Amino acid sequence: MIVKNVQVEVKMNNYLENLNDEIKNYFKVLEPEFPEWLNDYINTPELLKQQYISMTCGTIYSNLFESNFFYSSLDHSIGVALIVWHFTHDKKQTLSGLFHDIATPAFKHCVDFLNGDYMNQESTEDLTTQIISNSKEIMSLLERDNIRLEEVNDYHIYPIADNDTPNLSSDRLEYSLSNALFTYKLLDFEIIKKMYNDIKVGKDENNIEELEFTDENLALDFVKVTSKMSIIYREYRTIYSMQLIADILKRLSEDGLIAKSDLYNLKELDIIDIIQKSVYRDVFNKWKKAEKVLISEEKPSGVYVVNLTSKIRYIDPLVNEKRISIINENAGKVIKDNLNYKTDKYVYLENISL
Numbered sequence: 001m002i003v004k005n006v007q008v009e010v011k012m013n014n015y016l017e018n019l020n021d022e023i024k025n026y027f028k029v030l031e032p033e034f035p036e037w038l039n040d041y042i043n044t045p046e047l048l049k050q051q052y053i054s055m056t057c058g059t060i061y062s063n064l065f066e067s068n069f070f071y072s073s074l075d076h077s078i079g080v081a082l083i084v085w086h087f088t089h090d091k092k093q094t095l096s097g098l099f100h101d102i103a104t105p106a107f108k109h110c111v112d113f114l115n116g117d118y119m120n121q122e123s124t125e126d127l128t129t130q131i132i133s134n135s136k137e138i139m140s141l142l143e144r145d146n147i148r149l150e151e152v153n154d155y156h157i158y159p160i161a162d163n164d165t166p167n168l169s170s171d172r173l174e175y176s177l178s179n180a181l182f183t184y185k186l187l188d189f190e191i192i193k194k195m196y197n198d199i200k201v202g203k204d205e206n207n208i209e210e211l212e213f214t215d216e217n218l219a220l221d222f223v224k225v226t227s228k229m230s231i232i233y234r235e236y237r238t239i240y241s242m243q244l245i246a247d248i249l250k251r252l253s254e255d256g257l258i259a260k261s262d263l264y265n266l267k268e269l270d271i272i273d274i275i276q277k278s279v280y281r282d283v284f285n286k287w288k289k290a291e292k293v294l295i296s297e298e299k300p301s302g303v304y305v306v307n308l309t310s311k312i313r314y315i316d317p318l319v320n321e322k323r324i325s326i327i328n329e330n331a332g333k334v335i336k337d338n339l340n341y342k343t344d345k346y347v348y349l350e351n352i353s354l
Contacts (some may be wrong), residue, residue: 015042015051023075024180030082030174037145038081041072041095044137046102050074052267056183058107060247061272062290064237073104076175078243083170083182084161087201089213092147096155097170100162103127105263106271108246114246116277127264129153135245137159139273159209160201166316166335168205169301176226176315184232202321212318218321223331226315227338234310236347237293243306244287245354248280256329286352295348304354307346314338 016024016039029032029347041047046314059065103126105111110324132138132153142149155161155171163169177196187195194216202212213219232238249271252258257274258266264322275284285306299305316325316335325332 003309014039014065015048022182023071026178026192027082028186029081029189030079030201031086035085035094037091038078038085038094038183039100040141040201041138041147042078044135044141046131046135046138047074047098049075049265050077050101050104053106053108053179054268055108057109057242058268059238059270061242062241062288064241064287064293067183067185071182073101073108073176076178077101077312078116079174080161080170083174084158085158091145091160092151093155093158095142095147096158097151097161099128099132099152099157100171101265102131105247106266106268107263110239110242110245110249111263114249134168160211163204163210164344165312166244166314168199168315168317170211171317173199173211174312176222177231179229180225184229191221194218194258204321205323208316209214212321213324215265216324219317219324220328220331222229222317223315223324223334227334230314230338232339233342234343235346236295236343239308239310239343240293240306240347240349241287241307242310242354244283244304244352247304248275248284251280251354252278273295275350279300280354283352283354290349293349296348299346300348302353303348303350305346307344307349309343312339338342 016027016034021025050073054060055073055076056065056067056069060070077100079099084097085094086089129149133149139149140154147314159167161170165172174342177187177192179281180190181192187291195213198213198215198218200214201209204210213222249258249263252274253260255278255292256269257278258265258329262271275281294300299307314335316323318324318329319327325335
């Protein structure tokens, strides 16, 4: 059985100083010359809250999943900001990347499942402007740097920071690299470095800027890994876990044990502590200890069952301004197989009812 020990609280004045060496070295790949001006923004209360939210949407707490590496939502946001800075050296675009997940609640996209938005997983993004504008520290920094709120509160307006699936953006690139390196251990550090250093800014089919590869073989390897992770993000054990967490949160709310605001103000471990003191502790602990989900063509009775599909996250990157799926038959097949992956059966665990 895997022992889960994934989160350590550290009191800090400078978040980056206390990061482990693995993440520090990864950040150096993304941007060898760290933009020191970014530190003031990182160390604001609204962003520091993100250090207690796992990028794995809570799945890291169960033995259904192999990883025990805690990579936070804040780590991801810093990584996105570093990629944007690396390719643009534009403060506004970089800050939009840093802020893009500032409205992320505990258990991340599980709250989208709670909100019924498991296909788009964007239900919490509307709070971004509110959180930034309500922060005296962030607004003071923006005023100092002569930057308007509307220039940094929506990273969708900057194609290098974010663009539509299946294009390659800083956001998609970051969570792909960090998940492959830390969470699922599908690529080692040297390959990550080689892939990243092959990327440049190019133009897509509509003459819009997009990150692209120059080496077709590296792009193919990237597609293979990201397609594998795309399935992990929405396979049976994942959708079961995210919906179960969402439903436990819903029950806690209905029972008056947590409020919606708690998802934005409490650490994941704080909420887990609330679960452990509730009538849902046995369900949560059975899920924590489980090592395999069960799949059925027919809906089983007497147990908690999940039957749904989820958002498809996939990338079809450019290689010198041409989609790899068009110029590389193998890449096209890998992407097609990924898109054809279905979760149309019932998934459950024995002895778990809710």
